[in-house]
Amino acid sequence: MKILILLSIFLPFYLSAQSPEEIPPVSPSFKQKKDKRKTIEEKKLELVRFDKIKKVLEEDQLLEEADKKVKKVTESGRKRISWNKKRYNIPDEQDFWDFMSELWLVKRANQLQWDFEKPDYGLDLAFKKFLEKMGYYEVSFKILVSNSPRLFHIGLPSKKSLIFVLSLPFLRTMDLSKTEICLLLFEDFKRIEAGFFLSKIRGPKLKKTLGSNFYKKSFDKKIIDQLLVRYDEVVFNKGFNFQEQFGVTQQMDLLLKNDLNTWSKYYNLLQKIDDLVKNNALFKDYNKVYPSPELQMNWLKPKSKNI
Amino acid sequence: MKKFLILFLFIQSMALANTNLKLLKISYLKNIFGHIHQNASRSSTSLTTLSCGHPIKVYEVTNKAGKKFTVFGSGFFYVSAGNYYGYMQSHFLVDKKPNCFQKKFPKFFDELSLEITDLYYWGRLYDQYSQGKSTVK
Numbered sequence: 001m002k003i004l005i006l007l008s009i010f011l012p013f014y015l016s017a018q019s020p021e022e023i024p025p026v027s028p029s030f031k032q033k034k035d036k037r038k039t040i041e042e043k044k045l046e047l048v049r050f051d052k053i054k055k056v057l058e059e060d061q062l063l064e065e066a067d068k069k070v071k072k073v074t075e076s077g078r079k080r081i082s083w084n085k086k087r088y089n090i091p092d093e094q095d096f097w098d099f100m101s102e103l104w105l106v107k108r109a110n111q112l113q114w115d116f117e118k119p120d121y122g123l124d125l126a127f128k129k130f131l132e133k134m135g136y137y138e139v140s141f142k143i144l145v146s147n148s149p150r151l152f153h154i155g156l157p158s159k160k161s162l163i164f165v166l167s168l169p170f171l172r173t174m175d176l177s178k179t180e181i182c183l184l185l186f187e188d189f190k191r192i193e194a195g196f197f198l199s200k201i202r203g204p205k206l207k208k209t210l211g212s213n214f215y216k217k218s219f220d221k222k223i224i225d226q227l228l229v230r231y232d233e234v235v236f237n238k239g240f241n242f243q244e245q246f247g248v249t250q251q252m253d254l255l256l257k258n259d260l261n262t263w264s265k266y267y268n269l270l271q272k273i274d275d276l277v278k279n280n281a282l283f284k285d286y287n288k289v290y291p292s293p294e295l296q297m298n299w300l301k302p303k304s305k306n307i
Numbered sequence: 308m309k310k311f312l313i314l315f316l317f318i319q320s321m322a323l324a325n326t327n328l329k330l331l332k333i334s335y336l337k338n339i340f341g342h343i344h345q346n347a348s349r350s351s352t353s354l355t356t357l358s359c360g361h362p363i364k365v366y367e368v369t370n371k372a373g374k375k376f377t378v379f380g381s382g383f384f385y386v387s388a389g390n391y392y393g394y395m396q397s398h399f400l401v402d403k404k405p406n407c408f409q410k411k412f413p414k415f416f417d418e419l420s421l422e423i424t425d426l427y428y429w430g431r432l433y434d435q436y437s438q439g440k441s442t443v444k
Binding site for chain 1: 429
């Protein structure tokens with residue numbers, strides 16, 4: 001008797017403490033679980049069988065009203081199911097890449113050392129002006145300064161707002177001016193635009209997954225983990241190939257030639273990087289990621305014609 | 308213990324008497340995560356981490372001399388969320404409830420099972436960014 005009283009007191013508390021989804025069903029069948037998510041109106045409709053009282057409704061001229069009610073409840077049920085299904089949506093390309101790049105930055109915060117106290121370098125204003133000077137308007141960007149020499153400079157995959165990471169030791173060793181930093185960022189912007197980084201990490205499986213839905217299915221978290229590793233590979237090891245570098249250098253040449261002062265600054269910047277890579281062991285891996293400043297300078301040099 | 312409690316309450320009431328807060332508006336955090344800071348500086352200690360869409364009270368502060376302030380340091384608002392009073396960068400806040408990533412894709416977001424450290428760093432990431440947008444003149 002004592003146990004029964006105790007049970008009757010504590011059982012309701014135990015059950016109410018659980019979320020509706022966690023409440024164990026009376027029967028393990030899925031149908032009953034699904035019933036719990038139904039609205040009161042839907043449950044009422046199940047109790048009132050309009051087809052069995054059709055004759056009475058016809059006599060009272062309420063058939064139209066009953067039809068309306070059934071339609072309304074069916075519609076609300078359909079909306080509820082579709083709303084619940086939408087909650088299992090996987091972001092499409094437009095929403096995914098900005099989020100993924102930030103996730104990578106968050107997960108690699110210790111390696112990249114970007115969370116440190118630093119002054120405001122005014123890079124946001126300088127790059128904004130640079131973009132406007134180059135004729136690129138309505139371009140949103142985020143610049144993150146890292147305190148690690150492991151990474152040099154990179155534009156991460158993004159669709160809504162460009163995400164750049166710059167290494168402070170890399171910039172400081174070369175004593176770069178704001179214009180030179182803007183040129184580095186602009187080069188990275190061109191790489192993002194061309195989709196070089198994306199093409200290296202976006203496998204067919206991921207392409208299929210993005211924009212899909214995993215309602216009543218399990219989500220394969222491995223896709224995200226693998227993607228983080230692929231980010232590492234591109235940023236720290238593989239980087240970009242000669243063909244991609246040639247393409248970017250050609251574009252930079254084309255865009256900067258209108259302003260010879262900026263063009264010569266770009267050339268000097270490549271010279272500075274080349275000197276750094278050749279003389280400083282800390283940055284020797286730069287050529288692995290961006291091959292190579294020396295070649296880029298050769299591509300930029302005007303071709304002499306032999307007469 | 309009793310003396311200590313009285314002293315604590317006295318100090319708290321003195322601190323409130325020195326400044327006067329007036330609620331300006333209720334805004335919402337637009338970033339995935341964000342921090343309320345102890346001081347009006349991006350490197351200042353974080354008091355709490357908030358998730359996107361969290362309502363935040365923005366105050367106008369009147370000091371002892373009767374001078375009114377709404378913006379502090381380099382673009383910080385004096386804000387409160389729950390019991391936490393501190394500073395947050397003004398461009399992190401919007402007046403209408405934003406369409407947050409974690410609300411748009413709730414189950415996907417849950418599947419990532421982010422840790423507390425991740426939430427902290429995500430908030431810090433927005434503190435550390437230098438953000439801008441080129442515009443038509």
